[in-house]
Amino acid sequence: MSETELRQRQAQFTKELHGDDIGSKSGFKAFISKNKSAQKSAVDKYLKHWDGKVDKETEDKRLEDYNEGTHSYYNVVTDFYEYGWGSSFHFSRYYKGENFAAACARHEHYLAYQAEIKKGDLVLDVGCGVGGPAREIARFTGCNVIGLNNNDYQIAKAKWYAKKFGLADKLDFVKGDFMKMEFDANTFDKVYAIEATCHAPKLEQVYSEIYKVLKPGGTFAVYEWVMTDKYDENNPEHRKIAYEIELGDGIPKMFTKKVAQDALKNVGFDVLVEDDLAAKDDEIPWYYPLTGEWKYVQNLGDLATFLRTSYLGRKFTSTMVAAMEKVGVAPEGSSKVTNALEEAAVGLVAGGRAKLFTPMMLFVAKKPLDTK
Numbered sequence: 001m002s003e004t005e006l007r008q009r010q011a012q013f014t015k016e017l018h019g020d021d022i023g024s025k026s027g028f029k030a031f032i033s034k035n036k037s038a039q040k041s042a043v044d045k046y047l048k049h050w051d052g053k054v055d056k057e058t059e060d061k062r063l064e065d066y067n068e069g070t071h072s073y074y075n076v077v078t079d080f081y082e083y084g085w086g087s088s089f090h091f092s093r094y095y096k097g098e099n100f101a102a103a104c105a106r107h108e109h110y111l112a113y114q115a116e117i118k119k120g121d122l123v124l125d126v127g128c129g130v131g132g133p134a135r136e137i138a139r140f141t142g143c144n145v146i147g148l149n150n151n152d153y154q155i156a157k158a159k160w161y162a163k164k165f166g167l168a169d170k171l172d173f174v175k176g177d178f179m180k181m182e183f184d185a186n187t188f189d190k191v192y193a194i195e196a197t198c199h200a201p202k203l204e205q206v207y208s209e210i211y212k213v214l215k216p217g218g219t220f221a222v223y224e225w226v227m228t229d230k231y232d233e234n235n236p237e238h239r240k241i242a243y244e245i246e247l248g249d250g251i252p253k254m255f256t257k258k259v260a261q262d263a264l265k266n267v268g269f270d271v272l273v274e275d276d277l278a279a280k281d282d283e284i285p286w287y288y289p290l291t292g293e294w295k296y297v298q299n300l301g302d303l304a305t306f307l308r309t310s311y312l313g314r315k316f317t318s319t320m321v322a323a324m325e326k327v328g329v330a331p332e333g334s335s336k337v338t339n340a341l342e343e344a345a346v347g348l349v350a351g352g353r354a355k356l357f358t359p360m361m362l363f364v365a366k367k368p369l370d371t372k
């Protein structure tokens with residue numbers, strides 16, 4: 001299928017699944033108003049590559065089908081993410097006494113600071129979700145952001161929020177595959193990516209696209225999802241954790257830190273910073289909202305989040321979803337989605353505790369000035 005046909009099909013499917021009125025409904029309300037047969041087909045498309053097999057052929061198919069696979073994944077999880085987590089789809093570090101929302105904003109500000117984003121800069125957000133980080137970074141720095149995303153539903157939501165919060169003149173969101181960017185070379189002053197490029201079937205390709213669209217002298221800053229140096233692909237316990245992360249988070253293959261480091265260098269970047277922010281031995285771990293550690297809850301906002309994200313909260317949600325699916329209120333396949341998200345949570349916490357995985361491998365890289 002050609003790129004244009006794929007695009008048209010995905011746009012048409014988004015209309016069928018989510019209807020025309022995207023944005024005004026979010027979380028639970030959006031979830032129950034989906035077209036039921038389209039939802040079933042989206043769930044099947046996402047899960048068709050996840051049948052427990054870890055052989056090379058199955059993995060190759062997942063890598064080949066990365067675009068549709070991820071598109072389908074975000075079609076079915078976005079409402080759950082918004083309901084449980086908010087509109088920034090990433091993890092954060094937590095300082096003692098700092099609440100969830102403040103930590104999330106600070107994590108975004110830190111990336112903007114590392115990327116040296118300034119007022120008036122034209123910035124690309126690679127894999128922008130529903131635009132939570134883009135809104136924060138535009139407000140924080142005064143820059144203009146273009147968010148790139150291959151998920152039509154999220155783009156429609158991101159546009160809706162930008163308008164709602166009076167940021168439509170600072171932000172734009174466009175459909176596209178980060179493996180084949182359509183922007184002219186040397187377009188952006190800065191580029192950032194937050195927990196998104198791990199969906200790429202090949203890191204070197206997405207980094208080389210970023211390199212292409214960045215102006216010479218421009219900075220790229222990324223929070224990358226990688227398996228750490230402790231990870232051993234031949235250790236079945238390690239592989240099980242990586243598989244849970246892949247399945248539950250719609251990732252064709254988790255790569256190691258070494259693969260990411262080499263990829264950045266191979267495409268021509270000068271790598272200025274390599275810092276695993278999950279390896280700082282913070283008193284409050286980045287994965288705490290997915291555990292049962294109530295002691296870190298700071299305020300009522302955190303309590304509301306924790307009631308949805310903690311083990312018991314997730315159990316409550318999945319039980320309710322299963323009951324609603326049974327009586328036909330929730331679309332068929334919804335329980336498969338909550339089960340997959342449970343695998344994600346379990347794998348992420350296990351990977352975090354064992355320091356086999358990090359969702360915040362910070363790389364800051366520059367495109368040399370003497371390139372075209």
Ligand SMILES: CC(C)=CCC[C@@H](C)[C@H]1CC[C@H]2C3=C(CC[C@]12C)[C@@]1(C)CC[C@H](O)C[C@@H]1CC3
Pocket residue numbers: 080081083084085088089090091195196198225249250308309313314317318338341342344345
């Ligand atoms: C997939 C990538 C690369 C990044 C997303 C990181 C996180 C924002 C998500 C990873 C696992 C997600 C889960 C939820 C929210 C978003 C994540 C933390 C839930 C808490 C949403 C509510 C559901 O009932 C349970 C989910 C568990 C996993």
Ligand SMILES: C[S@@+](CC[C@H](N)C(=O)[O-])C[C@H]1O[C@@H](n2cnc3c(N)ncnc32)[C@H](O)[C@@H]1O
Pocket residue numbers: 067070074087088089090126127128129130131132133148149150151154176177178179193194195196197199200
């Ligand atoms: C975990 S979300 C992170 C979103 C955002 N960076 C944030 O922090 O809120 C990953 C994002 O990458 C996007 N994505 C995945 N594969 C993509 C691709 N091939 N091209 C463009 N965007 C992609 C997804 O649609 C999703 O918006």
